Amino acid sequence: MSKILLGVGPTKINKDALREFRGDIELCRTDFSRNLVKNQVQKLNYFFGENRYSFAIPGSGSVGMEACLSNLLQSGDVIVVGVAGIFGWRIVEMAKRLGVQVLVVEADLGKGVQLEKIIELLRHYKVKLVCLVHLETSVGVLQNLDSGFSNFLKERGTLLLLDVVASYGGIELELDKWGVDIAYASTQKCLSAPSGLALISYNDNARREIEKNAQKVNWCYDFSNIYRHISEGVYPYTTPLFLLNVLDSILNYIMKFGKETYINKQRHSGTRVKEIFESIGLKMLPESIWEAPQVKVFYTPPELDSYKIINVLEEYGIEISPGIGKLKHSIIRLGTMGTAANTNELEYLDEIVHAKIKALL
Amino acid sequence: MSKILLGVGPTKINKDALREFRGDIELCRTDFSRNLVKNQVQKLNYFFGENRYSFAIPGSGSVGMEACLSNLLQSGDVIVVGVAGIFGWRIVEMAKRLGVQVLVVEADLGKGVQLEKIIELLRHYKVKLVCLVHLETSVGVLQNLDSGFSNFLKERGTLLLLDVVASYGGIELELDKWGVDIAYASTQKCLSAPSGLALISYNDNARREIEKNAQKVNWCYDFSNIYRHISEGVYPYTTPLFLLNVLDSILNYIMKFGKETYINKQRHSGTRVKEIFESIGLKMLPESIWEAPQVKVFYTPPELDSYKIINVLEEYGIEISPGIGKLKHSIIRLGTMGTAANTNELEYLDEIVHAKIKALL
Structure with missing residues (x-):
């Protein structure tokens, strides 16, 4: 795959x-x-x-x-x-x-x-x-x-x-x-x-x-x-x-499809990513009024290195981004930009998050 | 084609x-x-x-x-x-x-x-x-x-x-x-x-x-x-x-093939281009000791706008380059770089040059 x-x-x-x-x-x-x-x-x-x-x-x-x-x-x-x-x-x-x-x-x-x-x-x-x-x-x-x-x-x-x-x-x-x-x-x-x-x-x-x-x-x-x-x-x-x-x-x-359709798909997918990670208890980094629609950034719990989550997802073929600089080990970053706004892939993400990531917390 | x-x-x-x-x-x-x-x-x-x-x-x-x-x-x-x-x-x-x-x-x-x-x-x-x-x-x-x-x-x-x-x-x-x-x-x-x-x-x-x-x-x-x-x-x-x-x-x-093979093909093709245009009487711009192996530049006769040659070749699906600046209407430039070093295409060029370009001179 x-x-x-x-x-x-x-x-x-x-x-x-x-x-x-x-x-x-x-x-x-x-x-x-x-x-x-x-x-x-x-x-x-x-x-x-x-x-x-x-x-x-x-x-x-x-x-x-x-x-x-x-x-x-x-x-x-x-x-x-x-x-x-x-x-x-x-x-x-x-x-x-x-x-x-x-x-x-x-x-x-x-x-x-x-x-x-x-x-x-x-x-x-x-x-x-x-x-x-x-x-x-x-x-x-x-x-x-x-x-x-x-x-x-x-x-x-x-x-x-x-x-x-x-x-x-x-x-x-x-x-x-x-x-x-x-x-x-x-x-x-x-x-x-x-x-x-x-x-x-x-x-x-x-x-x-x-x-x-x-x-x-x-x-x-x-x-x-x-x-x-x-x-x-x-x-x-x-x-x-x-x-x-x-x-x-x-x-x-x-x-051909129109930019509204193209943009909405990314926003809806971003909302789905948010639901998935909040449902296992992760908190978003940005305050809600500053939150980007198609980029979602979450804190990992203080005792959990973000790379533990990143590496497990990687095992299941899903690549997400780590933090940069001081935040390298304490946040995870996900995007639903362009082709990444893919419903099937997000449902697979949801499965893996509940089956494998939840257990790390 | x-x-x-x-x-x-x-x-x-x-x-x-x-x-x-x-x-x-x-x-x-x-x-x-x-x-x-x-x-x-x-x-x-x-x-x-x-x-x-x-x-x-x-x-x-x-x-x-x-x-x-x-x-x-x-x-x-x-x-x-x-x-x-x-x-x-x-x-x-x-x-x-x-x-x-x-x-x-x-x-x-x-x-x-x-x-x-x-x-x-x-x-x-x-x-x-x-x-x-x-x-x-x-x-x-x-x-x-x-x-x-x-x-x-x-x-x-x-x-x-x-x-x-x-x-x-x-x-x-x-x-x-x-x-x-x-x-x-x-x-x-x-x-x-x-x-x-x-x-x-x-x-x-x-x-x-x-x-x-x-x-x-x-x-x-x-x-x-x-x-x-x-x-x-x-x-x-x-x-x-x-x-x-x-x-x-x-x-x-x-x-995989070796750079000698790759380079030689370009040089040989350049030589062929030179033969083709010299055979109808065109003169090269560079003096022979300064001549590049895979780029050949020819003067067109004083009374012949270079675009006449360029346009006829274009009709037959062959693109070559005009001169730049002062030389725009008085030279033609051909390259046999990389994929352009193609024997079949050069034999087709030879045919067109003799059948169509020679008549312009």
């Missing part, structure tokens, strides 16, 4: 979406390829929202993170990063390497970042950019956002960056309503495509800043140059055609 | 090598994946040469180019770039964005860079790095290298970077003999793997410089951090497992 992946990503590649994918697509200079490259903007906007500049670049979500920061920031700029887990800290690390002054607003464990604290900082500093992670997979926390916050930022000319690596395709994004000027996502989580592309999306506010940095930012990261080429159906470097084709097939598949 | 790709890359994916590839490889935390990630170093060294630090990073050859420059250089450094075509100019562009002083040694059209001219510059400047492109696909020129040159660089503590994007897997590389401290390659040319990975390789001299820059270079490009993680079987960001698996299958396939 092939392994069941219920970790927090990557997910299993969506083979249903690839049934008609030939994999030997003809490369370069064909109308087919040019249209594929041009049309990605509109297709990616199915989740990003209308009227945005959106495209894929070779790399992972982290490449998207660093490329967005590089396109907006210059040495000496002041930014605020809201940190609720390790991906927030990664933004801090990358921004520091760019010579930027970073102000950190850290959330309590299991909570999202309090937007009022960011607003407070913005009253005292001239801040160019605020960075938040929408779904912190390290703790299962979903950051809330509201239009009051975004209006405050807009009034001060501060841009908002949102990491949607783990939420793109899994949660309804309302980037315009939330005032998100720039966002980046990945392909290997809720889309269940192979890893290897970072998805970028920005609005006109971000575009103006990006254009100021054009020619200064790293050549491979230069969004102005990339977007201009993509509008003509090519990339400034080798077009990642194989991965773009797979991505296109998967987006077509999702659009 | 499926299209015949005889451009200068990307090439058609090697399906023979993928016959046993399942494409649904189980991700994360498995011994299989960890070993795959660790073992890539040794497998990539099948072409890079022994005792080097070698690994793949997400991206294209251009990402490899920029990542190598970023890891070695700091603002204010002086470098020499030998330019024989557009990829040399791309190095210049990227290096300038890093705040580096760039001295250019430009070759005459159709020739490689004269190493004596670089040596002359090195007598007058304290140069940190010399950059050369091994196979300039824009003009079909193969750069020669020799141990006299590399010894001169070594004595002065100047590092040598070589772009092997178009030669990795297609020409026997002798990086140690040539004194190449750092090199980068791609997967979509002579290896006939999907695009999406840059292959990096460096020796201990380069490693020392790279370690000085660790923590300062962009996070995603930080070779010290990447190599340390790869030694443990993971990446610091999402491991590009799908592409690594495809690459592994293709390297295994090549190793």
Whole structure:
């Protein structure tokens, strides 16, 4: 039996979406390829929202993170990063390497970042950019956002960056309503495509800043140059055609059923995972108002190393994720992203949890 | 009939090598994946040469180019770039964005860079790095290298970077003999793997410089951090497992037959392409001593727009490459890299050339 992946990503590649994918697509200079490259903007906007500049670049979500920061920031700029887990800290690390002054607003464990604290900082500093992670997979926390916050930022000319690596395709994004000027996502989580592309999306506010940095930012990261080429159906470097084709097939598949169906399936499956583990007495790490729909994180009892649970599930062919850093041995993390939202597999999980995990507690 | 790709890359994916590839490889935390990630170093060294630090990073050859420059250089450094075509100019562009002083040694059209001219510059400047492109696909020129040159660089503590994007897997590389401290390659040319990975390789001299820059270079490009993680079987960001698996299958396939066989096939096919076009009177662009074995570039007669030839071949299902920039309408470029080294397809090319192209001249 092939392994069941219920970790927090990557997910299993969506083979249903690839049934008609030939994999030997003809490369370069064909109308087919040019249209594929041009049309990605509109297709990616199915989740990003209308009227945005959106495209894929070779790399992972982290490449998207660093490329967005590089396109907006210059040495000496002041930014605020809201940190609720390790991906927030990664933004801090990358921004520091760019010579930027970073102000950190850290959330309590299991909570999202309090937007009022960011607003407070913005009253005292001239801040160019605020960075938040929408779904912190390290703790299962979903950051809330509201239009009051975004209006405050807009009034001060501060841009908002949102990491949607783990939420793109899994949660309804309302980037315009939330005032998100720039966002980046990945392909290997809720889309269940192979890893290897970072998805970028920005609005006109971000575009103006990006254009100021054009020619200064790293050549491979230069969004102005990339977007201009993509509008003509090519990339400034080798077009990642194989991965773009797979991505296109998967987006077509999702659009056929509709994003509501696709997203609901992940949320319902997340609810089922929660039921399963709560029914044997495990407590969730995030407070319920911060809980992500398709990533569920549980404490293991103080005397039980989380790897005991992980290893037993592994014996039965189920892979879940351990904690990271200080939480390595005290939490377990499960995802129902993309193809992992599979009812049959969750009923099998339920059986194993009751038959084998309960006995460990 | 499926299209015949005889451009200068990307090439058609090697399906023979993928016959046993399942494409649904189980991700994360498995011994299989960890070993795959660790073992890539040794497998990539099948072409890079022994005792080097070698690994793949997400991206294209251009990402490899920029990542190598970023890891070695700091603002204010002086470098020499030998330019024989557009990829040399791309190095210049990227290096300038890093705040580096760039001295250019430009070759005459159709020739490689004269190493004596670089040596002359090195007598007058304290140069940190010399950059050369091994196979300039824009003009079909193969750069020669020799141990006299590399010894001169070594004595002065100047590092040598070589772009092997178009030669990795297609020409026997002798990086140690040539004194190449750092090199980068791609997967979509002579290896006939999907695009999406840059292959990096460096020796201990380069490693020392790279370690000085660790923590300062962009996070995603930080070779010290990447190599340390790869030694443990993971990446610091999402491991590009799908592409690594495809690459592994293709390297295994090549190793089974031996690189001599694989390289010879490309060279012989290149010779055949040369015969075909010379037999109808076309002249090669590069001087014969600079001619690349698996990339052949021809002038079209002054009165004949190169696109006339390209379009007729296209009608018969054969794709070749046009010139770039000033040469756009006056040259044609053909590659016999990787899977493009196909005898049957070349005999078909020969037929079409004699039946249809000859009549245009």
